[in-house]
Amino acid sequence: MKTNLTKTIRLWIQDVLPMENLLPDTMPAYVDSYVYLFGILTVAALVWLIVTGTILAVFGPDWWHVSTVGHFFNSMHFWSVQAFFFFMILHLWAQFLMAAWRGGRHWTWIGGWLLFLVSIVAALTGYLSQTNFDAQWIGVQGKDAMNATGIDGFFNILNFGQMYGLHIFVLPMAIIVLLIVHLMLVRMHGVVEPFSHPLEGDESIAQNVDKHQ
Amino acid sequence: MNGQLQPPIHAGWAWQYQWLNLSVADMIVVALMVIVFALALVLPFPREDNK
Numbered sequence: 001m002k003t004n005l006t007k008t009i010r011l012w013i014q015d016v017l018p019m020e021n022l023l024p025d026t027m028p029a030y031v032d033s034y035v036y037l038f039g040i041l042t043v044a045a046l047v048w049l050i051v052t053g054t055i056l057a058v059f060g061p062d063w064w065h066v067s068t069v070g071h072f073f074n075s076m077h078f079w080s081v082q083a084f085f086f087f088m089i090l091h092l093w094a095q096f097l098m099a100a101w102r103g104g105r106h107w108t109w110i111g112g113w114l115l116f117l118v119s120i121v122a123a124l125t126g127y128l129s130q131t132n133f134d135a136q137w138i139g140v141q142g143k144d145a146m147n148a149t150g151i152d153g154f155f156n157i158l159n160f161g162q163m164y165g166l167h168i169f170v171l172p173m174a175i176i177v178l179l180i181v182h183l184m185l186v187r188m189h190g191v192v193e194p195f196s197h198p199l200e201g202d203e204s205i206a207q208n209v210d211k212h213q
Numbered sequence: 214m215n216g217q218l219q220p221p222i223h224a225g226w227a228w229q230y231q232w233l234n235l236s237v238a239d240m241i242v243v244a245l246m247v248i249v250f251a252l253a254l255v256l257p258f259p260r261e262d263n264k
Binding site: 032034035037038086093094133137 | 222246249253256258
């Protein structure tokens with residue numbers, strides 16, 4: 001049968017990520033633990049970040065500095081960041097301790113690290129976008145460190161427009177794209193098995209389990 | 214410290230060791246993370262019988 005680009009892509013998607021894997025209605029028994037909730041709690045915090053951040057961006061600094069409702073959404077954005085990093089670190093601890101890169105999941109692990117690093121830059125640009133004395137202080141204190149690395153030529157933390165643009169568009173987009181890839185990879189490979197739960201036929205995991213028993 | 218520019222961010226007392234600087238708020242957050250992680254490990258997860 002004649003093939004074309006659309007059909008090739010469709011067949012590839014059906015092969016690597018069938019709908020049963022993309023939207024499963026059951027999970028392995030070993031997922032019955034609160035430890036597996038840290039990832040989705042991080043995503044939930046990100047959703048709140050995007051919702052509150054969009055509202056802040058629409059109304060602007062005059063609003064979030066002086067109005068009561070503006071203060072409320074400013075605080076919601078701040079506490080969503082705290083929850084985002086809180087649960088992201090717990091997710092990192094959990095995945096590190098269960099060696100979640102096993103079974104061909106290395107790109108999921110590397111993608112998670114990329115998300116973490118981009119999120120740190122997003123947080124820095126957020127602190128610089130507050131339009132208050134804290135932001136000025138952080139900008140002036142941090143500029144020499146940036147200069148020392150040579151990155152200041154195209155990432156100037158004293159340039160408010162650049163920091164704000166990065167914070168409200170470029171970095172959130174990067175996080176969303178990386179997150180979609182991260183979640184697709186999780187759904188493609190499934191949740192990593194515990195050390196005491198060898199998959200039949202997977203000798204590398206079975207050997208690992210033997211080593212740990 | 215007179216005449217020296219002071220940061221507008223007042224995190225309060227901080228434990229200082231060489232380059233490491235941890236405020237009380239930092240230490241509370243780290244302690245909370247350890248507690249939440251430990252609870253997630255030990256608390257039984259509610260499960261359906263028909264699984």
